[in-house]
Amino acid sequence: MTDWIKKINWNNEGLLPVIIQEFESKDVLMFAWMNEKTLRASLKNKTTVLWSRSRQREWMKGEESGHFQKIKSMHLDCDLDVLLIQVVQVGGIACHTGRKSCFFNSIDDKGDMRVDGEIIVDPKNIYGVKNG
Amino acid sequence: MTDWIKKINWNNEGLLPVIIQEFESKDVLMFAWMNEKTLRASLKNKTTVLWSRSRQREWMKGEESGHFQKIKSMHLDCDLDVLLIQVVQVGGIACHTGRKSCFFNSIDDKGDMRVDGEIIVDPKNIYGVKNG
Numbered sequence: 001m002t003d004w005i006k007k008i009n010w011n012n013e014g015l016l017p018v019i020i021q022e023f024e025s026k027d028v029l030m031f032a033w034m035n036e037k038t039l040r041a042s043l044k045n046k047t048t049v050l051w052s053r054s055r056q057r058e059w060m061k062g063e064e065s066g067h068f069q070k071i072k073s074m075h076l077d078c079d080l081d082v083l084l085i086q087v088v089q090v091g092g093i094a095c096h097t098g099r100k101s102c103f104f105n106s107i108d109d110k111g112d113m114r115v116d117g118e119i120i121v122d123p124k125n126i127y128g129v130k131n132g
Numbered sequence: 133m134t135d136w137i138k139k140i141n142w143n144n145e146g147l148l149p150v151i152i153q154e155f156e157s158k159d160v161l162m163f164a165w166m167n168e169k170t171l172r173a174s175l176k177n178k179t180t181v182l183w184s185r186s187r188q189r190e191w192m193k194g195e196e197s198g199h200f201q202k203i204k205s206m207h208l209d210c211d212l213d214v215l216l217i218q219v220v221q222v223g224g225i226a227c228h229t230g231r232k233s234c235f236f237n238s239i240d241d242k243g244d245m246r247v248d249g250e251i252i253v254d255p256k257n258i259y260g261v262k263n264g
Binding site: 001003004013017019021025026027028030031043073074076077078079080082084095096097101102103105106107110111112113116127 | 133134136141149151153157158159160163164175205206208209210211212214216227228229231234235236238239242243244245247248
């Protein structure tokens with residue numbers, strides 16, 4: 001059933017890059033990493049379980065904030081080394097800054113960078129620590 | 133103007149993960165890498181210039197196939213370590229397998245993997261070597 005997991009080309013840290021996209025709007029919400037254990041946990045729970053490289057630990061997205069991500073679809077790429085997950089984002093906020101998407105630093109035609117994502121919720125009101 | 137490039141958190145290989153999304157459909161087409169030189173070339177040319185880790189060389193997407201990617205928008209994430217680019221995909225094919233998107237290995241509800249992306253063009257007819 002999950003024999004394809006054995007074919008995944010994990011990177012030299014045993015990790016797989018994961019692109020997380022909102023199912024309905026198709027907005028890209030965030031980018032994260034999984035190891036084999038968190039991939040299997042994600043498949044089982046139908047919610048994203050990730051590997052934090054900065055904290056070197058497993059985390060279920062939403063474990064602190066309640067902003068879980070219900071998995072709607074999963075696709076591996078041609079080289080079996082990147083995973084794309086479409087989700088329903090509980091609470092509508094994926095970014096630890098309180099924005100919908102992590103990709104809010106827009107680079108305009110002149111090459112200038114400006115913030116174009118609205119802060120929906122003050123992150124102080126949703127987290128004890130960064131992310132989650 | 134491009135002072136933000138100095139703030140990018142490149143990985144330990146000096147690379148930035150890049151998510152490439154079709155502007156109109158919002159389909160995620162592919163995942164790639166850039167170094168500072170190819171990022172600057174992409175900004176200048178308004179077409180994606182990437183770093184191939186397998187070939188250890190710079191490549192302009194479309195240099196062999198003609199399937200260039202015209203850049204419509206660029207966004208960096210909250211941690212300034214991932215780039216999302218929206219493009220117009222010339223020829224409608226991003227994947228070296230001749231499919232629109234690289235993400236054609238679908239994992240279904242039972243955890244089985246199956247191919248769900250149509251081969252639009254036989255890759256033998258578009259490439260001398262893999263990718264490009």
